[in-house]
Each structure stands twice: as structure tokens, then as C-alpha cells.
Amino acid sequence: MPFQHSPRKGGDGRLTAALDPHDQGPQDACGVFGVWAPGEDVAKLTYFGLYALQHRGQESAGIAVSNGRQILVYKDMGLVSQVFDETTLASLKGHLAIGHSRYSTTGASTWQNAQPTFRPTADGSIALGHNGNLINTAELAQMVVDLPGPDDELELHTRPQETSTNDTSLVTALLAHHPDTSLEQRALEVLPLLQGAFCFVWMNENTLYAARDPQGIRPLVLGRLDRGWVVASEDAALATIGASVVREVEPGEMIVIDENGLRSHKFAEPDRKGCVFEYVYLARPDATISGRSVHESRVEMGRQLAREFPVEADLVIPVPESGTPAAAGYAEESGIPFGQGFVKNAYVGRTFIQPSQTLRQLGIRLKLNALEHMIRGKRIVVVDDSIVRGNTQRAQVRMLREAGALEVHVRISSPPVKWPCFYGIDFATRAELIANGLTPEEIAASVGADTLGYISLDGMIDATKQKRDTLCTACFTGAYPIELPDESLLGKHLLEATLTSPTVGKALPVLNNP
Ligand SMILES: O=P(O)(O)OC[C@H]1O[C@H](OP(=O)(O)OP(=O)(O)O)[C@H](O)[C@@H]1O
Numbered sequence: 001m002p003f004q005h006s007p008r009k010g011g012d013g014r015l016t017a018a019l020d021p022h023d024q025g026p027q028d029a030c031g032v033f034g035v036w037a038p039g040e041d042v043a044k045l046t047y048f049g050l051y052a053l054q055h056r057g058q059e060s061a062g063i064a065v066s067n068g069r070q071i072l073v074y075k076d077m078g079l080v081s082q083v084f085d086e087t088t089l090a091s092l093k094g095h096l097a098i099g100h101s102r103y104s105t106t107g108a109s110t111w112q113n114a115q116p117t118f119r120p121t122a123d124g125s126i127a128l129g130h131n132g133n134l135i136n137t138a139e140l141a142q143m144v145v146d147l148p149g150p151d152d153e154l155e156l157h158t159r160p161q162e163t164s165t166n167d168t169s170l171v172t173a174l175l176a177h178h179p180d181t182s183l184e185q186r187a188l189e190v191l192p193l194l195q196g197a198f199c200f201v202w203m204n205e206n207t208l209y210a211a212r213d214p215q216g217i218r219p220l221v222l223g224r225l226d227r228g229w230v231v232a233s234e235d236a237a238l239a240t241i242g243a244s245v246v247r248e249v250e251p252g253e254m255i256v257i258d259e260n261g262l263r264s265h266k267f268a269e270p271d272r273k274g275c276v277f278e279y280v281y282l283a284r285p286d287a288t289i290s291g292r293s294v295h296e297s298r299v300e301m302g303r304q305l306a307r308e309f310p311v312e313a314d315l316v317i318p319v320p321e322s323g324t325p326a327a328a329g330y331a332e333e334s335g336i337p338f339g340q341g342f343v344k345n346a347y348v349g350r351t352f353i354q355p356s357q358t359l360r361q362l363g364i365r366l367k368l369n370a371l372e373h374m375i376r377g378k379r380i381v382v383v384d385d386s387i388v389r390g391n392t393q394r395a396q397v398r399m400l401r402e403a404g405a406l407e408v409h410v411r412i413s414s415p416p417v418k419w420p421c422f423y424g425i426d427f428a429t430r431a432e433l434i435a436n437g438l439t440p441e442e443i444a445a446s447v448g449a450d451t452l453g454y455i456s457l458d459g460m461i462d463a464t465k466q467k468r469d470t471l472c473t474a475c476f477t478g479a480y481p482i483e484l485p486d487e488s489l490l491g492k493h494l495l496e497a498t499l500t501s502p503t504v505g506k507a508l509p510v511l512n513n514p
């Protein structure tokens, strides 16, 4: 049985987006981790793996462990370090485990939607974690309703409100229904029915599974321990636990690991469309995706930005954290000295709280402080990876001016973000994106910069060293590589709308301007 306990407040005082889930900057995609390693402390390995993937999801965390007879799931709201302590980890004993750190994209940020999700099956149980976002959620919800069974608790029309409302739980329910066949066979039937982005790790009592969507939108890697196997969203998590990288899980591939070793199935033809935003912002800089170092990509984006938007200035500074490699590249290419212009509070996570319009600036100031002695009397180039709402830029330009900058030139290592993401990143609606409807000059005026330069689409793509037709660039171009359903069938709160109020889901991400 999974642990059932009520949500509790985080203990280490770190700021997380959960404090104000309605007002956030760009968010990350979830982190998934799985390990099959008899004789190892798999819960501890999963904990450290999730710790390394914390940047991909900061709302809730969970670990499922099996000892061969039963699966235990422990999950809660908060950061990995807030959810788990030594006592809890020590109680999670077994030889295989999966873990998840969530950033919600379908279904509210609630304990019920935290992962791993858990379902009993005819011959045991399964637990599953998901990074990505499905776009045929409505269709899948109907398939779950249509599953045969006397009292299927996931039936949407009878489901109590306190149960889950994420896309992930629908997949768990579909996989769990395998009365006449194995979970492995059932997965090969279910995976081709899913549309959108998914990297899944799941398990039953004795077997670890992993699968990646045919487009390979989100990353997923396979690693080896002396006495076992590991799968993780990013290879940095493998390095953290001392595992070596074997290879990426291929788009359209399902991997099965048990006492007989590793089996691979191809459940769909690959059609690679990796998320370019992983290279820009999402992944850790020490990740390698599709053979390309994320750090090298970011530095190269900075160099290219310097070639496309040179300016006479005295100092190049980054907006920590994610702007740092691009700023280094800009400085190198331009010959302008690189320096630290901001200090970042190490206890403020990737996303920062913006509790109200008045406190928004204070929230950003809590994260970043200008170093006045570096700034005063200088012409500054400030480099960041992206502008979404423009809050960060507006605040930091003001801080630089207050610190005595003579000029502030903003350089951004991705093109203007103009379109929402439906594949695992919960960007704002189109109307909230500052680049939707404003030219770069107007954005410069809006954030108070002297000049503003965005890297070109070609420049960004070239820096990733990936072929253009193997990348998703939809949030910059509006060209969605997996065809979207009707707008009425999209939205973070689609299932909550179905369950509670027909209007809830209609308030969220839409393609058209209001
Ligand atoms: O235009 P906005 O809506 O302000 O969003 C853009 C900012 O948000 C992200 O930083 P974030 O603070 O999330 O993470 P980081 O510390 O990894 O840079 C990104 O790197 C930009 O700095």
C-alpha cells in the first residue's frame, strides 16, 4: 500500500513556486529516475538521483520502492530535501525503485497529483512517474472510463474530487488494466495510443520499465551500476550516483529490466523532435542531450549572440543561474571583460515567488542583488537565456541602473518566446508572453534597457549542433511538431474542468489571443 498522509509544510525554509503557483516564471519539466539494483540501497540512490534532477520540478517529490512482494510509495509536496529524511528513506527497502520530482502541466499542484502514481493490478500493483505532457488527455480519459471492470475508481463520472486529475494517472490506469496479459504486453498496446511528450519510468513488484515518446521531446538516459541499471531524465543524475552512461533511451523505445537483464522494444517509429528549450534553459548545463553538451551549446549561443548583436561596452554580466554560460560566450567572442554583476541567493530556487504585483519586484530582489562596485560608471551588457513575461529583465535593469550603470544592453540567448508549450513546460498563455505583440524595441522600452538583442532562430539551432528537423522549436515559431487537438481539449485543468466545473479548464493555456 502507498503511504497515505496529509500534505505538510516544507521544513528548510526554501522558497518554492508552490507558495504562489499562479504567478511563476518559466518552469521546468519533471525529473524521472529509476533503478534496478539488488543489494544496493535503491531508495537512497533514487533520493540522490532526484536531488540531481531537482531543477526539473520543485512542486512535489516521491519515491516508490519494491522488495519483490509489495510496492511502497512515499510522496509529498515540496522539494526532494523537504519530502525525505533519513528515517523515511530507511523504511523504503527493496531492490528496485523509481522517483519523480514534479512540475505540474496537466492537473493542479496537489498531493493527489504528486508522483509516482500507484494502481493495483490483477497480479500486483504498478507505480509510474512521467516527464512530459500528453495532448490527447481527453481521449485517454474516455478510454479509462471505458475500461471494463466492476467498480473502476478512476471512472471520471464517479471519481471523487480528491483523486488525481493529471494526465499521468490516466496512463497508470490504462497500464494497470491487464487481466489477461503481462504488463509488458499491455504497455506495448498502450504506448502507441499516447500523443504528446512522455518519458515514463514505471515498475511492478519485480520489473523496471522506461519509455520515451517517438519524438523524444524530453531527454531520458540509460546508465549502468556495478550491480544494476539506472534510467534518468539527465545524465548528470547518473554521475551523481556513480553510474556510467550507457546510451539514451531511443525515441519510440520501451526498456524492460528484470533478473533476466535488459530487453528493448520499439513501440513506434522514431521521428525525433527534441525540445530546443532543454539546451537553452531547462536541462542542467552538465547534461549531454543527443550527443551535444548543454553547456557548450549555451556558450556557443552566447558567442553567436555577440556576432549578431555586438555593442561597445565595459563589462558583460550574466543573469544567474541559467544566463551564465551564454554570458561567458558573449564575453569571449566580443572581447569585453566578463564579471559578476549580481549575487544570487542560493536558497531561492529556480522559480521565485511573486505573491502580488507589489511584492513581485521584492521577490526578484530576494533572488538577485546587484554588486554596485562592479556596475557603477560602466556600460553593461547583461545576458540571460530567455524572456518570458519580462519580469526578471525589468527588475534587473532597474537594479543595474540603481547601482550606477551608465548603459544597460540586454542580450538574450533564445529568440522571443511567443507561443505556449503543450509538451511539458507550462509557459504562460499567449497573452502573458511579453514578446507576443511587442517588437524587440518595444520590449527594450518596456523593461527599460538601452538596447535589446535576441539571438536568431538559426543561431540558436546551430549552437545545438542538431539538425533543424529533429528539434521542436514551437514556442518560438508556433510550428507544433505533434499536431494539437482542438483548443477546447487543451489546458492544464482539463480534467478538473471535467470533474468540477465546465469553466475551469477554459481559463488556461490557449493558442489564440483573447
Ligand atoms: O521573463 P520572465 O518571466 O521573468 O522569465 C525569464 C527568466 O526566468 C528564468 O530564470 P529562473 O529564475 O526561473 O531560473 P534560473 O535561476 O535557472 O535562471 C530564465 O532563466 C529567465 O531568467
Ligand SMILES: NC(=O)CC[C@H](N)C(=O)O
Pocket (backbone or CB within 6 Å): 028, 029, 030, 031, 102, 103, 104, 105, 106, 107, 113, 130, 131, 132, 133, 134, 166, 167, 168, 424, 425
Ligand atoms: N512537467 C512535467 O513533466 C509534468 C508531467 C505531468 N504532465 C504532470 O503534470 O504531472
Ligand code: SF4
Pocket (backbone or CB within 6 Å): 217, 275, 276, 277, 278, 420, 421, 422, 423, 424, 425, 472, 473, 474, 475, 476
Ligand atoms: S514548445 Fe518550446 S519548450 Fe515546448 S517542447 Fe517545443 S521547444 Fe520545448
Ligand SMILES: [Mg+2]
Pocket (backbone or CB within 6 Å): 319, 320, 321, 322, 323, 384, 385, 392
Ligand atoms: Mg534565469
